Amino acid sequence: MYSKSLWEKYTDEDIQKMMEFAEGYKHFISVGKTERACVALGVKIAKEHGFKDLWEIIKSGDKLKKGDKVYATNKHKNLALFVIGEEPVENGVHILGAHIDSPRMDLKQNPLYEKEGFALLDTHYYGGIKKYQWVTIPLALHGVVCKKDGTSVDVVIGEDPTDPVLGITDLLIHLSADQMQKSAAKAIEGEDLDLTVGTMPLKGDEKNAVKANVLRLLKEKYDIEEEDFLSAEIEVVPAGAARDYGLDRSMVAGYGHDDRVCAYTSLMAILDIKNPKYTACTILVDKEEIGSVGATGADSKFFENTIAELINATSSSYSDLALRHALTNSKMLSSDVSAGVDPLYMGVNDPKNAAYLGKGIVFNKYTGSRGKGGCNDAMPEYIAKLRKVMDDNNIYYQTAELGRVDQGGGGTIAYILGNYNMNVIDAGIAVLNMHAPMEIVSKADVYETYEAYKCFLLNI
Numbered sequence: 001m002y003s004k005s006l007w008e009k010y011t012d013e014d015i016q017k018m019m020e021f022a023e024g025y026k027h028f029i030s031v032g033k034t035e036r037a038c039v040a041l042g043v044k045i046a047k048e049h050g051f052k053d054l055w056e057i058i059k060s061g062d063k064l065k066k067g068d069k070v071y072a073t074n075k076h077k078n079l080a081l082f083v084i085g086e087e088p089v090e091n092g093v094h095i096l097g098a099h100i101d102s103p104r105m106d107l108k109q110n111p112l113y114e115k116e117g118f119a120l121l122d123t124h125y126y127g128g129i130k131k132y133q134w135v136t137i138p139l140a141l142h143g144v145v146c147k148k149d150g151t152s153v154d155v156v157i158g159e160d161p162t163d164p165v166l167g168i169t170d171l172l173i174h175l176s177a178d179q180m181q182k183s184a185a186k187a188i189e190g191e192d193l194d195l196t197v198g199t200m201p202l203k204g205d206e207k208n209a210v211k212a213n214v215l216r217l218l219k220e221k222y223d224i225e226e227e228d229f230l231s232a233e234i235e236v237v238p239a240g241a242a243r244d245y246g247l248d249r250s251m252v253a254g255y256g257h258d259d260r261v262c263a264y265t266s267l268m269a270i271l272d273i274k275n276p277k278y279t280a281c282t283i284l285v286d287k288e289e290i291g292s293v294g295a296t297g298a299d300s301k302f303f304e305n306t307i308a309e310l311i312n313a314t315s316s317s318y319s320d321l322a323l324r325h326a327l328t329n330s331k332m333l334s335s336d337v338s339a340g341v342d343p344l345y346m347g348v349n350d351p352k353n354a355a356y357l358g359k360g361i362v363f364n365k366y367t368g369s370r371g372k373g374g375c376n377d378a379m380p381e382y383i384a385k386l387r388k389v390m391d392d393n394n395i396y397y398q399t400a401e402l403g404r405v406d407q408g409g410g411g412t413i414a415y416i417l418g419n420y421n422m423n424v425i426d427a428g429i430a431v432l433n434m435h436a437p438m439e440i441v442s443k444a445d446v447y448e449t450y451e452a453y454k455c456f457l458l459n460i
Contacts, residue, residue, distance in 0.1 A: 001391065003398045006358050006444040018447040021268075022252055025446055028264045029254050030241035034142045035077040035286045035296070036233075038100040038260060042079045042267055042284065046071045049271045051081060054306070057313065064313045067275050072306050077286040077296040080306050081270050085279040089311045090322045092329030092422075094457050095281045096266035097298070097413055098336065099288035102256040103127035103435045105134065105193055105236035107141075111229055112197075114211040119198040121166075123236055124190070127289030131188040133436050138165035139195060143234035145224050153222050155232075158239040165239045166195045195236060238437040245440055251357070252446070257439040259288065261446060262335035262428045269453035279310070280457040288336075288413055298413035304420075327420035331460050333427040333453065334376070334414035338362040338400050340430030340440075348408075353401045355430035357442040360396030361452040364426035367402050369409025376414035378425035385460060386425065393455045396448055400430075427452070 001009075010018065032038035046069075054070040064070065068084045077100075082093075105123040113120055125131065140158025147153070158165045170188070171179050179187055201209030202216055218224050224232075242254030263284050270282040287297030294300065307326055312318040338355040355362040365383065368375025390397045402409050418424045429449050432440040 001394065001396050002387075003359055004396055006360055006396050006442075006448055009394075009396060010444065014447075018443050019249070021447050021450065022443040024268075025261065025264050026242040026244075026252060026254065029256050029260050032100070032260060033140075033237045033256060034235050035100045036144065037142065038263060038284065039073060039076055039079045042081075042263075043071060043073065045267065045271070046079075046081055054082070054309065054313075058309060062313075064310070072309075074300075074302045075296050078300075078302050079282075079284045080303065081267070081282045082310060083270060083273045083276055083280040084314060085276040087278050089279050089307065089314050090325045090329070091278065092326060092331065093279045093281050093307065094276070094460055095283060095330055095332040095417070095422075096269060096335050096453050096457065097283045097285065097332055097417060098263040098266050098428075099259045099286065099292075099298070099413060100263050100284045101127070101286050101289050102237075102258060102260065103129045103289055107143075107229065107232065107234040107236065109230050109232075111234075112211055112214065112226060114208045117199060117201075117210060118196055119210040119214045121195040121197055121236075123193050123195065125193060126235075128435055130184065130436065131190060131193060132184060134193060135168045135170040135188055137167065137437055138239040139167050139236050140165060140239035141234050142237055143232060145222065145228050145232040145234070147224070147228055147231070153224060155222060155234060159241075166197055166236075168193055168195055250444070251440050251442055253438050253440050255437055255439065257429070257431050257441050258337045258434050259335070259428070261431070261441055262337060262449070265429070265446060265450040266335045266453055268450050269457060272454055273457050276458055285413060292413055292416055298416045303417075327422055330417075330420070330422040331382070332414075332417050332422055332424040333456055334412050334417065334424055335428050335453070336412040336414075336426050337428045337431045337434065337441075338364055338426070339402055339434055340432045342432055348403050350401065350404050353399065355398060355400035357430050357432070357440075358444050359398045359430075360445060361390075361398070361427055361449045362430055363397060363399045364401065364412075364428075365399065367409065367411050367414070367426055369411075370406055373409075374411050374415065376412070376418045376424055376426070378414075379423060382423040382425060386427075386456070389455055389459045390452065393451075393459065395452045395455055397452065427456075 051069040051071045054072040108122045111121040145153045202213035205212045238255040245251035245253035266282045285298045292298040366375040366377040
């Protein structure tokens with residue numbers, strides 16, 4: 001049903017299911033604060049639901065058949081899951097595609113230094129952030145350190161209740177006269193987003209003794225040296241778990257709703273699919289926040305190569321033409337979030353074409369900016385089919401644009417998959433505080449989107 005409140009639709013039993021589903025989601029984003037963590041958790045969940053490693057099946061020379069469930073990973077940062085359908089893969093795949101990277105800060109390759117008795121870590125922010133939102137809040141370190149001997153060390157500091165947290169300091173209001181005259185974009189400079197990590201000097205060291213003490217602690221806990229930062233990937237994220245938001249507990253507050261809320265619902269949807277007519281797929285990708293570039297972004301060949309392997313593993317012969325047919329015949333929901341209407345900032349939206357919390361999955365015919373620059377523009381024939389599927393299954397949905405025409409805009413992975421000539425539309429969940437350290441979503445929208453994704457995989 002179009003543009004109706006879910007709270008009028010849901011029974012007490014529905015609300016109980018919604019609340020239970022939200023608990024699983026809160027755990028997912030509390031643990032999965034990096035791409036690697038999301039993939040590791042996704043693989044664990046997939047295995048628990050009977051999915052097998054596609055690469056192991058390929059190595060064994062076995063063929064895939066209807067109903068088989070497989071997954072494939074790429075460089076610890078991509079995860080693709082498939083349930084083999086009745087129709088040949090060449091006839092198309094039904095795809096849910098989400099990204100699992102979120103705005104944050106990354107440690108530089110030479111991050112650790114000492115200044116005025118403080119040990120600090122130098123950072124470079126990742127994706128679009130309001131820099132002033134990231135100061136004076138508790139922060140944590142998540143990532144991996146790869147050593148020259150081939151071993152790697154997982155690092156998580158700031159999440160356990162017994163852990164210390166880190167943070168970025170800001171000027172006290174009493175001395176901020178000059179700073180307060182700057183624009184919001186300039187009040188905090190990118191090069192000033194450095195984390196304070198210590199003030200205690202190592203006894204016996206006269207030079208950089210505080211830095212030396214931090215290195216001693218890292219050596220004791222993780223057996224890493226300063227030079228190991230050269231081959232490390234450490235992300236700086238908000239510390240703490242996702243929480244219920246609102247006195248009525250109708251929302252979830254947490255880091256990384258964009259776009260892990262769509263990643264989780266897409267993952268959960270495919271776990272429930274059995275014996276689909278067309279092969280069902282959920283693909284989770286990296287690097288969307290910086291242009292979907294590189295070996296783990298949506299613009300890489302990982303997905304195309306995996307579909308090629310799938311064709312080869314499900315048919316007696318493989319051809320490049322079959323691969324092209326499979327991609328062209330596929331249908332996709334680019335599972336990505338949309339900007340929810342905030343009652344405090346109504347002026348940035350066209351109210352008739354905006355996403356509201358509690359009204360279900362959001363379809364964005366196009367994203368882009370201003371004159372639709374950089375967007376995927378979905379075909380009306382495809383939208384009509386989606387409308388019918390949603391209505392036939394009593395799924396509540398809404399349509400939206402990303403703000404007023406000249407207000408700004410944004411992009412997703414939709415146009416990249418659209419380049420294969422497949423039908424693609426953005427479909428996800430309305431979010432408040434998007435790209436902030438704490439984002440907000442409606443539990444009702446999360447649950448309804450999960451139901452919508454299942455309907456798409458089975459019925460489109």
